[in-house]
Each structure stands twice: as C-alpha cells, then as structure tokens.
Amino acid sequence: MEKNKEYQVLLYYCYAKIENAEEYREQHHLFCVENNIRGRIIISDEGLNGTVSGLKEDCEKYMAYVHSDPRFAKTEFKIDSHETHAFAKIHVRYKPEIVHSSLRHLDPNVKTGKHLEPEDFRKLKDEEDVVILDVRSNYEHELGHFKNALTLDIDNFRDFPEKVKELEHLKNKKVLTYCTGGIKCEKASAFLLEQGFEDVYQLHGGIIKYGMEAGGEDFEGKCYVFDNRIAVDVNKVNPTVVSKCHVCGTHSDRMVNCANPSCNIHVAVCEECGWELEGACSTECKVHPEKRPYDGTGYYQKQSNGYNPYKGLQRSPKKEKQLHGEAANS
Structure with missing residues (x-):
C-alpha cells in the first residue's frame, strides 16, 4: 500500500x-x-x-x-x-555564488543559452547536428545521464571552464546543456557563448522537470539529488540502469556515501556489497577507526551537537523571547 x-x-x-x-x-x-x-x-x-x-x-x-x-x-x-x-x-x-563555478563575472540575466522546455528538448536532442552536454560532476553522471550525452571528467562544477577547452571541435554544433535543476546550465551555457560557441541551449528546469513534464524519455539511470533521497527515478518511458556497483561491478543504481567519513565518496554500491562492507566502499574503509554505523541507506547527516534550528541566527534578547513563544514585554 x-x-x-x-x-x-x-x-x-x-x-x-x-x-x-x-x-x-x-x-x-x-x-x-x-x-x-x-x-x-x-x-x-x-x-x-x-x-x-x-x-x-x-x-x-x-x-x-x-x-x-x-x-x-x-x-x-x-x-x-x-x-x-x-x-x-x-x-x-x-556564499559568494549560488553555485560554485569560478564564473562570477557572468550574469545569466544578461546573456545565457536559449531555454528549451522539456518537450522541445526531447524533440531536438536526437537531431544530427546536436550535441547533448552534461555539465554535472562524475558521481552524478555515472549514476544517470541522457542517452548519447557527452559527459566531462570533472569532480566539481568549478572545473567546467577548463574542460571546455576540449570541446573546440563542437563549435559548429547545436549544444544542448543539461544538469539536475537548471542552475549550472545558466552559467555553463553563458560561458560557452563567451568562448565562441554560437548555438547553445539549456534544458529549462533540468532533469527533474524533464522527468515530470516529458516522462524522462532516454534519461538512462537515476538522477542524483542533494537530500536524503540521494537518487530519484526520472524515466517513466524506457528506464534502464547504467551505473555499476563500485565493489563487484554488477549493475546497480543504489547510491551511497562511503561510511568512512575520511573517504565519503558518492558511489553506487549494491545491497549485498553494502551490507558485506558495512557501508564502506572498500575493505580499507571498512576497517577505518572512524567508520560510521551503517543502517542500509548509505546516507549520513552531518555531525552536530544536536539539531539546533536557530544556529546561525543573530538574535537579540527580544527576538529570542519571541522565537520561544514568550511575551515580548515579559
């Protein structure tokens, strides 16, 4: 039920x-x-x-x-x-930027790639002169990506500008960029335009909106998300699994963080290997003295001294009384 x-x-x-x-x-x-x-x-x-x-x-x-x-x-x-x-x-x-990009000089409100709604992206993506470009990090596109997409070997989005140097031969193509929710594409597509790419587009609303509005067709695998769900289904039309267990190599879209906090890599680990290694990505990480207890999910909240929702608020005595439901004039 x-x-x-x-x-x-x-x-x-x-x-x-x-x-x-x-x-x-x-x-x-x-x-x-x-x-x-x-x-x-x-x-x-x-x-x-x-x-x-x-x-x-x-x-x-x-x-x-x-x-x-x-x-x-x-x-x-x-x-x-x-x-x-x-x-x-x-x-x-x-923070200085809403997504760390090393592209602070670019303002997407001034110039960025042409926004494609999900259905328009779906129709355009298979045309002969089109390149689908994934602007996300390795652990994200290894879990899931569009069929025939070009992926980049980057650990963080701030590495994207350096990788664009490898794409010079694509300047005469239509470049369709995509990411999880659209935010990285705003600056990625703007940077491509700045570097001389002329026909640049971006998937408006990203993979998440594409799954909601276009059924997720031809998105292979799952989409990595930055909350305790870790990964979500996207494709309701022709779903498949593309990621492999980091340990044994079998197909698995079960994404975890390594239980060793000193490692903490984001990788796919099948359920059997997850339990065998107690949430670690390797035997070495399994025996690490700081390894976290594994509950079968592979998701770990950041360590804190108890949940304090008021942390970071600069409160005056009056505001503190109001936050705790006390009378302001008591």
Whole structure:
C-alpha cells in the first residue's frame, strides 16, 4: 500500500541581485524556522539556490514568501511529493555564488543559452547536428545521464571552464546543456557563448522537470539529488540502469556515501556489497577507526551537537523571547 505523501520537496534557484544579502539571509532563515522548512539554501549577492522540504501547506507558504519579494517573483519551483522531510535540519548560508563555478563575472540575466522546455528538448536532442552536454560532476553522471550525452571528467562544477577547452571541435554544433535543476546550465551555457560557441541551449528546469513534464524519455539511470533521497527515478518511458556497483561491478543504481567519513565518496554500491562492507566502499574503509554505523541507506547527516534550528541566527534578547513563544514585554 502506497504511503501518504503529505510532504513536498522543492528544488529552485533564482539569479537576482541582492544588495543586502547577509541581512536577507537572516530574514530568510527565520521564516524557515518559524514554518518548519528544512533543507539547504544559499543566499548570495547574485541570488538564491535551495532544496527544501516540509508539509505541503508549509511549502506553499514558503513558495508564496519567495514569490512575494519582487526580486524573486520569477522563481520556478520543481515540486516533488514525499512521505516525510527530506532533511533533518535547516541551513541558510551566505556564499559568494549560488553555485560554485569560478564564473562570477557572468550574469545569466544578461546573456545565457536559449531555454528549451522539456518537450522541445526531447524533440531536438536526437537531431544530427546536436550535441547533448552534461555539465554535472562524475558521481552524478555515472549514476544517470541522457542517452548519447557527452559527459566531462570533472569532480566539481568549478572545473567546467577548463574542460571546455576540449570541446573546440563542437563549435559548429547545436549544444544542448543539461544538469539536475537548471542552475549550472545558466552559467555553463553563458560561458560557452563567451568562448565562441554560437548555438547553445539549456534544458529549462533540468532533469527533474524533464522527468515530470516529458516522462524522462532516454534519461538512462537515476538522477542524483542533494537530500536524503540521494537518487530519484526520472524515466517513466524506457528506464534502464547504467551505473555499476563500485565493489563487484554488477549493475546497480543504489547510491551511497562511503561510511568512512575520511573517504565519503558518492558511489553506487549494491545491497549485498553494502551490507558485506558495512557501508564502506572498500575493505580499507571498512576497517577505518572512524567508520560510521551503517543502517542500509548509505546516507549520513552531518555531525552536530544536536539539531539546533536557530544556529546561525543573530538574535537579540527580544527576538529570542519571541522565537520561544514568550511575551515580548515579559
């Protein structure tokens, strides 16, 4: 019997200038705490980037809160149903960029690749003069990618600009970029244009929206996501498994983090090997003195001294009383 999916997971980003980013981070964090929103949110001078979870009604309040600010009115949310929170905590952090790219000089609101809606991407991707370019990291595209996609050997998106040097021979092609939710493509496609590529597109809303609106056709494997689900199904048309167990080599789309925190690599490990190695990726990691207890999921919350949702809030005594439900004038 299918579980009740009373919660939602929201994936979103918005490139928009924030003059008072650190002050806004405080306000945004407080709203999340007061409305039981959990997840990871980055606030930057160049915009917002987040994945959050909450009860459906709380998520609706959160989306309304974001849209109520004129700076973020255009924000598009990818909404997925879930049985419970996809996060244990709320982290709202200020960072120089909303995705670390080493391309701070590029503003996607000024120039970026042409946005393709999922159905348009589906129709265009198999044309003869088209190259489908995955701009994600190795552990992401190894778990799942579009059929015939060109993948890059990068561990972090900040390595993307260096790899573009290897793509010079594709400048006369239509280049269709894609990523998880669309955010990396905004700067990846802008950088390609800057480097002289003329016909550059991006999958609007990324793999997640493509699965929701175009059935995920020809996306092979699963999509890596940055919450405790780790990986999600995308393809409802012609699904397949492309990733292999890091240990034994059998086909497996069961993604884990190595139980050894000093390693912590993201790899596919089949259930049998997972239990045999107690969540580790190798015998060496299995015997590591700091190895974390394995519960069969391969997902580990960051260590903390108990869940403190108020961590990071700069609270005045008055605000602290209000947060704890005390009278402001007591």
